[in-house]
Amino acid sequence: MKINTRLAALLLGLLLVPQVSIGATWYTIELVLFTRNTTPAASGEVWSQASGDLDWDSSRSGNYALVPGGSLRLSGIEQALKQAAGLTPVIHTAWQQPAYSRNAATPFYLKSDREIAPGTPLIEGMVKVSVSRYLHVDLDLLMRGAPAGAARLPGGF
Template sequence: MTRISQLCAILLLALATAGAQAANYAGTTFEIEMIVFSHSGGMEQSRESWPATPRLQYPEKWVDFDSTKGDSLFLSPVAPRLNNKVAALDRSGNYRVLFHKTWRQVLQQKHNSPAILISGGDTVGDHHRLEGSVTLSVSRYLHLSTDLWLNDFGNDTTRNTVNGPETGGVMLPRRPSAKVAAADEPAAPGSADSGFRASSLNSAAVPAPAYAQHVALLREERRMRSGELHYIDNPAFGVLIEVRTVEKSEE
């Protein structure tokens, strides 16, 4: 019994240490650099069976690279360090870089972490070739959740409504926009003033629905360590991401 009691005590101590570690990580500033690239062969060359009617949806709690918290940006831009990776992707001729940004962010545990809106590549109407969001959070480890989709608009690069439902197209969700409050209206939770933006539709001018011919999804959950370059991909597109610790003096 004594040995079992000792083992239980060790297990409880380990769990308490893990909980304290998670609490220590929460509220810490990290530097994130992310590259999203497509494979030049296109979706038709990937031999992948993409879902015909994928459920595409933006999250309710989100920030973008223009969101503010107080007098500063929620995602503070910093100089990139992975330009050599971008150059290598470009040189290969097999990939096309759609998104490359580096920013600092105070990471929280998952229930307090907003999604970051991502877009890049060519545009058709109000939509980009790359759309979706990623969420970064901390517990015992760093965690990344991706909900990204790559749009294939076919040969139509001029119209906002491409390959509608009558031809089997995939309807694309509208990217959220900041809710504009009246001057005397207090900022609501989830608004831009609180650091999280709430999605809203401008009823004065709602554009016609937009469709893509095909959509490739990249939905992954990945546990990460700081300072390591992580690679996530599927046959259509992929992500390179590195999360780095920030020294207190730098903060």
């Protein structure tokens, strides 16, 4: 009987300890985004016409840490994509962030260095990483083509 009382007191004490030291698991996310240099008809893909609007309201500032360029682990993949016929890497970036539930996760904003006009990136959007039973990634990307009347960009855009 004495052992059960001590055990109950110990368990109750553990329940009352604040869980400040327990935080979200941090992940390092590295992304290589590339385009296929084919026409939509040749690829067989059918995409609806995008509105051109991103959900900027959901792009609250998050708790992110950029990974320095020299620490990127997929540089070999990016080089292979550059050498492959018909593929053009447009974004290669990495960051560290905590993973929260889908409702609590905040999106990470990204954009390509390549622009279709000054101040207008070829691709921009948001990546939201969340966790439940598995790790989930939601992408909301906008790819723009060359402005009307302009010469096509390298890669057919």
